[in-house]
Amino acid sequence: MTPPPVLQIREWSTTTPDTPGAGALLRGLRLTEADRELLAELEGRASLRFTELRSGLSISVGPHIGTVSLSGLRLVIMPKIRIDNLMRMVAYAFDLSDLLVTATRTTYTAADHGLIDLLGLSLLRSVERIARGGLLPNYQARNEDLATPRGRLDMRHIATHPRRATLRCTYDDLTVDHELNQLLASGLRLAAAVMQSVDIRLDLARAADRFFGDLPRTPLDAERLRAALEGLDRRSSHYRTALTLIALIHHGARLGEHAEAGAMPLSSFTLNMNMVFERFLGRYLAENGPDDIRISAQDVRSDVFSYLENAGGWNQPTIRPDFVFRQRRRVIAVADAKYKNRHEHPPSSAELYQLTAYGLAYAMPEPREVLLLHPLASGELERATTLLFAPSAANQQVRIRLVGVPVDGLLDGTVARWWPLAPPRAAAAPPVPAPRTAPSTSLGHQQLGGR
Incomplete structure (x- = not known):
């Protein structure tokens, strides 16, 4: 069956x-019932909007990248940053210290396949690396009737079941059939189902059968993955990269239930770049700030709003700025990260209301400093933008400053130092270009062990 045409679009x-x-490619295109079912799964989970028009199909996308495979079209949503830097950004944001980024993958991605296949390749290599060192065995408690006694005899059972050729025994069995390996097997099979490349689909499915063919098939869910990641210890820490990749794929993947015979199953994978950008910044700010500055991420406060009357019994409202900067325990600035192209999308009224509320909620020197952090793609220049909230009826002032983050430069080493806060009584220092002969200073290079 002829594969559907590929449409590449950019985020936002x-x-x-x-x-x-x-x-x-969109003229005259119509959605099938199977397409609508898949898109209904995406509703509320991704910033994708498909609108059927008289002349065809209209597609709008926000801060999500990935792929959507429909009956008559395969959509590839590309990021604004370079794809190799995107993989470095994911590795740094999610602490995937041994995730490889190679020229082969970068070239492969340029051939219309998108991020999901790169994550699938990374997962395959991670699992192969685990398998080469031997799957981690674990002791599992067994309680079975055996012809040859093993472990502890269950005397109560033996006494109540005489004249049998077997004895009930309780013992610990060293086996690879346990939660971590079951999750790897399920993750490989899920990844195989949503890959765009047939070759990678086959490689992932074969790896699942080759390494885990004897293990029972178990369903994946977010709670199992979270518990497994939190439970990793010294013996199992080498499973972290593979499990984190599986969690990313599971979070963003959706499978259609219906497809025509012989056709590729309908599927989608979307990655929320707001989440990646926020996690990237959280780690960068914590690791690169001055010694006397402390960063609090997702600082939840429930003491800002209070009900005078609450007949409905509603929960207490909270605020949660992405980052709070403290110097010697005093708040000096608040920041929110928004993954938007500010050259095309100026701050909205809703964003300004939110940032102003953050500024008024914390005791800070006047004017209260609130930062709106946004990404700068390679070659984009910072456009100095500052707004002042200073109503005549109030004494408080909030200064909202847009600060561009040179993501590509930080990841590939062309920007050596960057910090969003201005030095005391001085203008904010621009990013300092690093010598191109020393790429080892880049976050991506440090994160990936110099590979």
């Missing part, structure tokens, strides 16, 4: 049948 974009070039 809208493509219609009238869009020059790309719009030709």
